[in-house]
Amino acid sequence: MSDSEKLKALLKLVLDTAPEEIDCEQVLDVLCQYVELRQSQPLRAQSAEEFQCLRQHLSVCHECVEELEALERLFGAD
Amino acid sequence: MNPTVRSNEEWQQALSRSPPDEAALIDLRRTLKASLSKALGASWGVDEADLEDFAQESLLRVLDKRGQFRGQSRFSTWASSVAIRVALTQLRRRRAPTLDWESLPGLTPVAEGLAPVDEMEQRELIRALGEAVETRLTKTQRQVIRALLEGLPLVAVADRLGKTTNAIYKIYFDSRKRLRRALEESGYKLEERHE
Numbered sequence: 707m708s709d710s711e712k713l714k715a716l717l718k719l720v721l722d723t724a725p726e727e728i729d730c731e732q733v734l735d736v737l738c739q740y741v742e743l744r745q746s747q748p749l750r751a752q753s754a755e756e757f758q759c760l761r762q763h764l765s766v767c768h769e770c771v772e773e774l775e776a777l778e779r780l781f782g783a784d
Numbered sequence: 785m786n787p788t789v790r791s792n793e794e795w796q797q798a799l800s801r802s803p804p805d806e807a808a809l810i811d812l813r814r815t816l817k818a819s820l821s822k823a824l825g826a827s828w829g830v831d832e833a834d835l836e837d838f839a840q841e842s843l844l845r846v847l848d849k850r851g852q853f854r855g856q857s858r859f860s861t862w863a864s865s866v867a868i869r870v871a872l873t874q875l876r877r878r879r880a881p882t883l884d885w886e887s888l889p890g891l892t893p894v895a896e897g898l899a900p901v902d903e904m905e906q907r908e909l910i911r912a913l914g915e916a917v918e919t920r921l922t923k924t925q926r927q928v929i930r931a932l933l934e935g936l937p938l939v940a941v942a943d944r945l946g947k948t949t950n951a952i953y954k955i956y957f958d959s960r961k962r963l964r965r966a967l968e969e970s971g972y973k974l975e976e977r978h979e
Contacts, residue, residue, distance in 0.1 A: 712933045713910045713917075720913065720967070721974060723960040729953045730938070738857035738865050766960070767953075769876070769938060776823040776868045777861075 722765040729763075733770050736760045741777045795859040799850055809843070812863065816842045819864035820871055828875055838874065842867035873949075876937035885944060888930045909972060916966035925959040928952060 707715070728736070740757050764771050790798075790811070798808030817839035824830050830838070846863045853862050917926060924945070931941045938949045938956075945952065968974060 707933075709914070710910060713914050714906075716917070716929065716933060716963075717906075717910055717913050720960050720963045723957070723964050725961075727957055729950050729957075731950050734865055734869065735854055735856060735862070738861045742857050742861055769872070773865070773868050773872060776827075776872065777865055779827065780819050780823040780864060780868075 719766050722762070724762050727763060727766070728759045730767060730770055733760060733763050733767075737770070737774055737777060741774070741781060745781045790859070792853075792855055792859045796850070796853070799847065804847065812846065813839055813843045815860055816846070816863060816867040819860075820867055823864070823868050824871055824875075828872075830871070830875070834871075838867065838871040841874075842870045845870050873939050877939050877943070880937055880940035881935055883931060883934055883936060885927065885931075888927060888934070909967065912967055912970050912972065913963060916963050916970075920962055920966045921959055925955055925962070928955045929959050932956060 736757065737760065740760055764774065790808075795808065795812075798805035799812070817835055820830070820835055820838050820842070842863075846866050849866060853859060917929060921929065927945070928941055931944075932938070938952050942949045942952045947955075964974060
């Protein structure tokens with residue numbers, strides 16, 4: 707990746723930054739709830755709002771995205 | 785007992801005994817190994833020996849963190865998510881690229897890499913961002929940002945700087961906030977993506 711591409715990637719991360727964010731440790735609990743709810747039913751608007759902090763974290767942390775994908779594979783494989 | 789039919793309370797009771805219930809420990813280890821196999825197997829290319837190692841380490845981590853389980857999901861889901869994090873942390877550490885920390889590359893925005901369709905304002909934003917990285921961040925913040933942009937996982941950055949991954953995430957967060965503020969102070973109106 708060139709410097710400009712890295713800066714473009716960083717710009718997206720900076721634009722996605724929220725005044726307050728949950729960290730990777732806090733994400734763990736929310737991730738389980740999110741995956742179980744999504745597995746059982748489409749998220750209602752209210753639930754989607756409740757998971758806003760999770761979505762925001764996922765937009766700036768690709769490692770938690772990898773963990774979400776792994777959890778989804780676990781449920782999808784059942 | 786089939787691990788899938790234990791309630792959260794039954795898991796907690798069995799594991800909180802001293803020593804923990806042997807059958808529950810066997811069930812939990814089996815559950816963690818099966819979960820890791822399904823969740824990581826093909827995508828991450830883990831073998832049987834990896835699965836055994838990760839399941840054992842995960843079992844200890846779950847027992848250690850059991851008090852943090854808040855009951856907002858099934859215990860088996862929570863334990864599996866802990867196991868996935870344990871395994872991916874090891875895999876990321878193993879696959880982390882080697883970086884020369886003393887000469888991490890700077891970020892020089894040049895026309896190369898930018899598509900002609902990129903708007904003028906974005907080019908300016910990127911130029912200002914490159915400048916802010918050099919002038920507004922502390923040395924540690926700059927190292928963390930550059931290392932992450934070079935593809936280093938949080939855990940490898942944490943190992944190198946002798947900090948926890950959560951501490952590195954905090955530095956990453958503070959750096960992004962500082963860069964955002966620098967751009968706003970330079971007169972850029974940034975959209976509020978997260979209310």
